[in-house]
Amino acid sequence: MNNGKKMFGKRWQERSYLLPNIFLPELRMPIHRSISTTRITQKEFKQISHEVMEHVFAIHNEFGRFFDERVYKLELANRMGGVALEPSVTVTHGNFSKTYFIDALVHGSALFEFKTADSIHARHRGQTINYLLLCDLAHGKIANMRTERVQHEFVNCHQRLENLRHPEIIDTEWRGQTSACEAMRDMVNALISDWGSGLEIGLYEEALTHALGGEERVHIPVPVFSSKGHIAHQSMRLASPEVAFKITALPERTDIFEAHTRKLLQHTSLAAVQWINITHQTVTFTTIR
Numbered sequence: 001m002n003n004g005k006k007m008f009g010k011r012w013q014e015r016s017y018l019l020p021n022i023f024l025p026e027l028r029m030p031i032h033r034s035i036s037t038t039r040i041t042q043k044e045f046k047q048i049s050h051e052v053m054e055h056v057f058a059i060h061n062e063f064g065r066f067f068d069e070r071v072y073k074l075e076l077a078n079r080m081g082g083v084a085l086e087p088s089v090t091v092t093h094g095n096f097s098k099t100y101f102i103d104a105l106v107h108g109s110a111l112f113e114f115k116t117a118d119s120i121h122a123r124h125r126g127q128t129i130n131y132l133l134l135c136d137l138a139h140g141k142i143a144n145m146r147t148e149r150v151q152h153e154f155v156n157c158h159q160r161l162e163n164l165r166h167p168e169i170i171d172t173e174w175r176g177q178t179s180a181c182e183a184m185r186d187m188v189n190a191l192i193s194d195w196g197s198g199l200e201i202g203l204y205e206e207a208l209t210h211a212l213g214g215e216e217r218v219h220i221p222v223p224v225f226s227s228k229g230h231i232a233h234q235s236m237r238l239a240s241p242e243v244a245f246k247i248t249a250l251p252e253r254t255d256i257f258e259a260h261t262r263k264l265l266q267h268t269s270l271a272a273v274q275w276i277n278i279t280h281q282t283v284t285f286t287t288i289r
Helices: 002-013 042-063 069-079 122-135 179-195 201-211 254-266
Strands: 031-033 083-085 088-093 096-101 104-106 110-115 139-144 151-156 168-173 219-226 229-240 243-248 272-278 282-288
Touching (some): 069 104, 088 122, 096 122, 096 201, 110 122, 179 201, 179 229, 179 272, 201 272
Antiparallel strands (some): 031 088, 139 151, 229 243, 272 282
16 A cells, blocks of 8 residues: 555655635636526416427427437527527636536527437436526526437526525534645635535536646546555545545435545545535535545
8 A cells, every 4th residue: 555655646746736826806707698698487488488399399300310419409590580509608717717508598588408318317407407597597498309209398497696605604524634625615615605506516626626737737546455455546636645625516415425435535545535515505515534
């Protein structure tokens, strides 16, 4: 096990480590939409959805189910007015930036996501909710064009980011293993204050990774050990040389996550995992050692 720790440490000795100060308040410009949006009622959305889906069914009947998403979107815009294809939403914080592209926004108020998958999955619903929050809209719809008959599903989001910027912060079990870990906690708090707590977890993770120096400096192979010694390396996100970090959005059963994280620590060179669990109501900072 000592050999593994030596290799692990050497990788870090070759790197200078500094958390860039990308979260100064004066640098914040949180969310930019390429087109303006208008929040409408569920009844109004259903009226628009009825018209859109009539075209979607007709396109599916004519084109079949084997084209890419873009073909169906383009044909919808050909057949119906008021359809904006792939409007962008850019989320920024200091010098971090990530741009999302909505499949279709109708009359600036009805959001539609097109899929070509075996079925509509939870990740598609999560993506659509993320887009609704970013666009400040309450109602959207997913249309899956790959199935024999169009599979479609309403997605509603009654939360608004402006109401998710002040969740309860719980950090009684957090231990700042290094100055970078403390800065990381401050960074997450700044992101929540800026964006809100309801967006996709990958966004917060990307922002933290960027702040820590980017993928090459954060995604590091960690030695894994069994009772017979070193067996492999596994890439993990590290906040500092022997401290990993993980962001989740678990509404319950966090004890199971913690139990499996302890098993991970028993079989790696890591000293701790800094765990940040973000829900709409709370942000919990936990150090698992």
